[in-house]
Structure formats: structure tokens, C-alpha cells
Amino acid sequence: MRRILVAVVVLALLGAGLVAAGLLGGQRDDPERTYPPAPPEAGSEQPPSARLAAFYGQQLDWQPCGDEECARLTVPLDYDRPEGRTIELALLRVPARAERLGALVVNPGGPGAPGTEYAAAAGAAFGQPLLEHLDVVGFDPRGTGDSVPVDCLSDDELDARIALDPSPDDAAERQALVRSAVDFGRGCVADDADLAAHVSTIETARDMDVLRSALGRAELDYFGASYGTSLGATYAELFPERVGRFVLDGAVDVSATAREANLGQARGFETALRAYVENCVDTVDSCFLGDSVDEGLGRITEYLEQVDAEPLAAGDGRQVTVGTSFYGIVTPLYVREYWPILSVALRRAFDGNGGALQALADLYTSRDPAGGFTDNSSEANLAINCLDDPTAIPPRAVADELPAFRKASPTFGDVFAWSLITCAGQVAESTEDPIEIDGSGAAPIVVIGTTRDPATPYEWAQALADQLDSAVLVTRDGDGHTGYHAGNDCVDDAVESFLLEGTVPTEGLTC
Structure with a gap:
């Protein structure tokens, strides 16, 4: 599994769906906002090369967009x-x-x-001090959302891909998984071959500099979460002199190979699942999973084996497979506050009703009740990841990887081992050469890691902080994905003081 989500987006999506389902209460805060003018700063219009002059210093036409403002930014498809x-x-x-x-x-x-949805959820994602004094600007990276989205599969094909067994047990399931990878790669190119070859992280980082100029800023102030930390680190390497106040939360190890990244996530999700089960065992009378962590993990594994052999009904005509069950289980692990939702879903699944797990999987994949998808994030995720790094192993080599992955994650190891074939069908080729990232010459960059983060393990934050010359590491001891605005005042104060006042946290700050 190569997909990495940021906790607050999962929280916002889950919140909307669960409020509608009557499982959570909801409220909306619509304070009055001011729209102060922002004259361009000196030097903001200067392009990195004369060939790009037409794109720098753009005048954005901000228009009312619901409660916010929307605009469009023009960039070259190919910077060469x-x-x-x-x-x-x-x-x-x-x-x-x-x-x-x-x-x-x-x-x-x-x-x-x-990114537009992230900005729209700013009231849930960021603290009041930031909302009071900073415009929060989100953008849909090239190939995503409303920015010329890649379209690699039909909705029915994507539905079928999500339902596949991610850890195939026989030749037919293995063939289906491989065929899905091949069809995906071909589909991206068939729809728009030029776009499929130009959705790399490096090109999106170049887009961010065009955006900085259009905002009239001589330096870019940036908050990137999860994969957004990789994007921020890439920007710091390409434009170190333009780095303003950067916060990289839920950090990605940008030097990790595909195998190392998958192995790291396998450990991360196992650690998070153990923490969830331990919480049930320690705080709930007669935990429905069992009397010990090992017993609870065994019960979940037993369920996955049962649903693999005999899928459950979802209640809408679909079947809850082992694939959708996997997504349904890992989704609430991104946000500790949603562990009770996972308990509800598992209890129902154990009783033969897979509807709640299916709903969680749908939230993860952005599937709507009508059978369509609210965005193309599942497709864009693979298109971008596989363009950045098309590394894949042949299916016959997975068997050699299973021991290491099962050791890292007895529950999910097979899934992550098989994800090493994900990019086997990649057809599009990037025109960008890989870069080594150290951000030499950049201003101080705050890197945040959470000790039991499932999607971006804490070790990745340590690695990124070591790789970036000017990085300062902030550690949050806690659960869930990303550290800011997650109930830890120490982290929040450090981030907000840095972004608003320029106060760099103490190196090695632990919260």
C-alpha cells in the first residue's frame, strides 16, 4: 500500500459521513472574515529563469466560492x-x-x-491563532482534484480494484492483482499520456513557486502534512532561498526506497493496531476483542481470514471483501478519536454485518453512495507515486519478501509485501531526474514526528530531520497520523509561535 493520508483530512471526511449517519454530533463555525489587501513583496515576481517569466507575477482572480474564495493558477505542463x-x-x-x-x-x-478541501477544512485543521492572522491557501496539485485530474480507470474498474484481495492466496487472485496494475498504468496513458508523464512531485514543487509568486510573497510559508512533507522538502531543495517558515508534519523519509517505505508502513500500522487493541483491553470492561493484546490481534486476524474465505454483505448490493475490510480497519487508525468507530465496525462485522467497515473503506477511497467517487485521489495517488518511483518487483519475488514483512506486521505484512508490485504496470515516464534532498541554504524547517503514527512512522521524521540541513525536530508522544492540532498544546504552541512569530522550537523538543 503506497497511499498516505493526512489525519485531519480523514477526520474531516469521517466527521461528515459519521455526522450524517448519526454517529457523531457536528457543528459549523462561520465567523466573519476580513479581506485585507496584500501588495506584492519586492522580488516576488522574479522568475527562476527568463523562459518562465510569463508564469510569474500572475494576478489571481479570487472569486467567492461558498464561504471562501477560489481562483485558478496557470502553469506549464512541462517545465522544460x-x-x-x-x-x-x-x-x-x-x-x-x-x-x-x-x-x-x-x-x-x-x-x-x-489541497482545496484541506484549506476548506481549515477551521478543523488549524488553531485559532493561525486562522486569525494567516490566509490559508490550498491548491489541488497537478493531476488531482479540480486541477486536470488523471483518470486511469472507470468507476466500476476502480471499485473492482479496491475490492481485490491485497494479499492473494491463489493463482487466480495473483493474476487479478497483476492485471489490475497493468490496466491502471495503461489507463492513465490512454486517457492523457502527456499529463500522466507530468504529475511528478518535482513538477508540483515548481508549481508551488509559481503560486508563491502569484500570492505576492518573496518567500513561501508552508504547512505540509504526510506526503506534503516530501513535497515541502523537494521545494526546499529546488528553491532554498525562497523557503520562509516551513512546517513538515507527519514526515516522510525522502531517501527511503519503495521497499523500505512499505516495510516502514507495515510496522507503523501494526504498532497503531496494537495500541488500539491495548487501549480496548486496558480501558474497557470485557473488551470484545479479548483479554490480551495478542488475543485481540488474533481475533482481528481470524476475522480477516474468514472474510477472505466468505465475503460479507454490505447492505447496498456489494460484498465486503478482505480488501475493503483492510481499508475499513486502517482508516480509523489515522485518528485516535475514531478508535470507538473502529470498535463499532468490528463488532458488527464479527456479527456478520460488514456495512460499517465498507463505509469506512468508502471514506478512505472517496467513494460516494451512488457508486461514483468524489475525487480522483485513489487514482492520483498511484499515478504520482509510480511516476516518482516506478520500482516494482515481479510477483514471483514476493514470496522472498514475506518473512521480513510478516515479522514487521503479523496482521498486515502480506498486504504490504504484495504492494511492492503496485507499479508493475507503470507506462508513463517522468522527464524529471531524481534529486538528492538536503535543503542546503534554506531557513529553519520544523519537522514533526508522532511516536505511534501508523502511516508515517516516527523514524521517518527522524530521518528527514537528519537529511535537511536546517531542520529542527519536534516529537509528539502519541497516537494517530500527524502531530499538530491533535490535542497536544506543546506541539501546537511550537508550531504557531514559529509560523506567526518566527520563533524556532528548541532542537529535540519532545511533547
Whole structure:
């Protein structure tokens, strides 16, 4: 599994769905906002090369967009051929509520998650001090959301792919998994071959510099979560002199190979699942999973084996497979506050009703009740990841990987081992050469890691902090994906003081 989501987006999506289902209460805060003018800063219009001059210093036409403002940004599809095809990126701005001190560009990760939705959820994602004084600006990276989205599969094909057994047990299931990878790669190119070859992280980082200029900023202030940390680190390598105040939360190890990344996530999700089960055993009378952590993990494994052999009914005509059960289980692990929802879903599944797990899987994959998808994040995730790194192993080699992955994650190890074939069908080739990232010359960059983060293990934050010359590591001791605005005042104070006042946290701060 290569997909990485940011916790607050999962929280926002889960919240909307669960409020509608009557499982959670909801409220909306719509304070009055001011729209102060922001004259361009000196040097903001200067392009990195004369060939790109037409794209720098753009005047964004902000228009009312619900409660926020929306605009479009024009960038070249291919930065090596800026005179060729251009594309437009979707932007959304949440204006500062009081005295405006600047603009904060944000990215929620994925890759593939729409940044406009992240900005629209700013009231849930960011603290009041930031909302009072910073415009929060989200953008849908190229190939995602409303920014010329890649389209690699039909809705029915994507549905079928999600339902596949991610750890095939026989030749037919293995063949189906391989065929799905091949069909995906071909589908991306068949729809728009040029776009499929130009959705790399490096090109999106270049887009961010065009956005910085359009916002009239000489330096970019940025908050990136999950994969957004990889994007931020890439920007720091390409434009170190343009780095303003950067926070990289739920950090990705940008030096990790595909195998190392999958192995790290296998450990991360196992650690998170153990923490969830331990919480049930320690705090709930007669935990429905059992009397010990090992017993609880065994019960979940038993369920996965049962649903693999005999899928459950979802209640809408679909079957709850082992694949959808996997997504349904891991989704609430991103946010500790949703562990009780996971308990509800598992209890029902153990009783033969897989509807709640299916609903959680649908939230993970952005599937709507009508059978369509609210965004293309599942497709964009693979298109971007596999363009950045098309590394894949042949199916016959997976058997050699299983021991290491099962040791890392007895529950999910097989799934992550088999995900090493994900990019086997990649057809599009990037025109960007890989870069080594150290961000030399950049201003201080705050890197945040959470000790029991399932999707971006804490070790990745340590690694990124070591790789970036100017990084300062902040550690959150806790559960869930990402550390800011997750109930830890120490982390929140450090982030907000840095973004608003420029106060760099103490190196090695542990919260």
C-alpha cells in the first residue's frame, strides 16, 4: 500500500459521513472574515529563469466560492517546454479573520488528496491563532482534484480494484492483482499520456513557486502534512532561498526506497493496531476483542481470514471483501478519536454485518453512495507515486519478501509485501531526474514526528530531520497520523509561535 493520508483530512471526511449517519454530533463555525489587501513583496515576481517569466507575477482572480474564495493558477505542463501546453490549478483561500500577517500554503498529502478541501477544512485543521492572522491557501496539485485530474480507470474498474484481495492466496487472485496494475498504468496513458508523464512531485514543487509568486510573497510559508512533507522538502531543495517558515508534519523519509517505505508502513500500522487493541483491553470492561493484546490481534486476524474465505454483505448490493475490510480497519487508525468507530465496525462485522467497515473503506477511497467517487485521489495517488518511483518487483519475488514483512506486521505484512508490485504496470515516464534532498541554504524547517503514527512512522521524521540541513525536530508522544492540532498544546504552541512569530522550537523538543 503506497497511499498516505493526512489525519485531519480523514477526520474531516469521517466527521461528515459519521455526522450524517448519526454517529457523531457536528457543528459549523462561520465567523466573519476580513479581506485585507496584500501588495506584492519586492522580488516576488522574479522568475527562476527568463523562459518562465510569463508564469510569474500572475494576478489571481479570487472569486467567492461558498464561504471562501477560489481562483485558478496557470502553469506549464512541462517545465522544460514552458512555451507548450499549459494547465490550470485549482486554488482555495480562507482569508485571515483579523489582522492579516501573511499567507500559509498548505498541502494534506496523499499524494492525491485535494489541497482545496484541506484549506476548506481549515477551521478543523488549524488553531485559532493561525486562522486569525494567516490566509490559508490550498491548491489541488497537478493531476488531482479540480486541477486536470488523471483518470486511469472507470468507476466500476476502480471499485473492482479496491475490492481485490491485497494479499492473494491463489493463482487466480495473483493474476487479478497483476492485471489490475497493468490496466491502471495503461489507463492513465490512454486517457492523457502527456499529463500522466507530468504529475511528478518535482513538477508540483515548481508549481508551488509559481503560486508563491502569484500570492505576492518573496518567500513561501508552508504547512505540509504526510506526503506534503516530501513535497515541502523537494521545494526546499529546488528553491532554498525562497523557503520562509516551513512546517513538515507527519514526515516522510525522502531517501527511503519503495521497499523500505512499505516495510516502514507495515510496522507503523501494526504498532497503531496494537495500541488500539491495548487501549480496548486496558480501558474497557470485557473488551470484545479479548483479554490480551495478542488475543485481540488474533481475533482481528481470524476475522480477516474468514472474510477472505466468505465475503460479507454490505447492505447496498456489494460484498465486503478482505480488501475493503483492510481499508475499513486502517482508516480509523489515522485518528485516535475514531478508535470507538473502529470498535463499532468490528463488532458488527464479527456479527456478520460488514456495512460499517465498507463505509469506512468508502471514506478512505472517496467513494460516494451512488457508486461514483468524489475525487480522483485513489487514482492520483498511484499515478504520482509510480511516476516518482516506478520500482516494482515481479510477483514471483514476493514470496522472498514475506518473512521480513510478516515479522514487521503479523496482521498486515502480506498486504504490504504484495504492494511492492503496485507499479508493475507503470507506462508513463517522468522527464524529471531524481534529486538528492538536503535543503542546503534554506531557513529553519520544523519537522514533526508522532511516536505511534501508523502511516508515517516516527523514524521517518527522524530521518528527514537528519537529511535537511536546517531542520529542527519536534516529537509528539502519541497516537494517530500527524502531530499538530491533535490535542497536544506543546506541539501546537511550537508550531504557531514559529509560523506567526518566527520563533524556532528548541532542537529535540519532545511533547
